[in-house]
Amino acid sequence: GQNIDQPTEMTATEGAIVQINCTYQTSGFNGLFWYQQHAGEAPTFLSYNVLDGLEEKGRFSSFLSRSKGYSYLLLKELQMKDSASYLCAVRLQGAGNNRKLIWGLGTSLAVNP
């Protein structure tokens, strides 16, 4: 079967750094996505990793280790507006057009002042 694990909830303080982990066990792998979803709103794309290593984009970075089936999303200089759910999704190998995306349940991050 396909499985993606993320922590259910995390809390952090404004200005701090937080790391949200995602581990996956899937029948194939063709990339990993991170999305941010504020309550009542659409998920919005944050990052994409297909090769091992770190991808940095402003305050957000994402890391992938394919051999370990592991990714993390790193958020720096946290702001109150970063309070949201963070979704990890894996695209399965051989499935074009995003059809076979397996989604985690999401990590609800609360940023406190």
Add this chain to the structure above:
Amino acid sequence: GAGVSQSPRYKVAKRGQDVALRCDPISGHVSLFWYQQALGQGPEFLTYFQNEAQLDKSGLPSDRFFAERPEGSVSTLKIQRTQQEDSAVYLCASSTGESPLHFGNGTRLTVT
């Protein structure tokens, strides 16, 4: 428009009623997806279109669910004889090829 548009934003239906949810994808996006998202859960795949062709409907939970995209742009998800377990947010997403998905704000369906 600039993004994926879904309507209505909220829908309340009595059990047994039929509902129709609309999705207007980003212009030019070939791929269109419908997802169901329960509270506190990740999106669950329902169905996928490439242009007007429905290539995968393996996620539709029952034959009460039907989706169409007759002209390869706007799509409608129809749920017949709604049940309480159908209460969820229905998300539509579109993309070009293998680019990241762009989601609409969803339709929150409540079946009473």
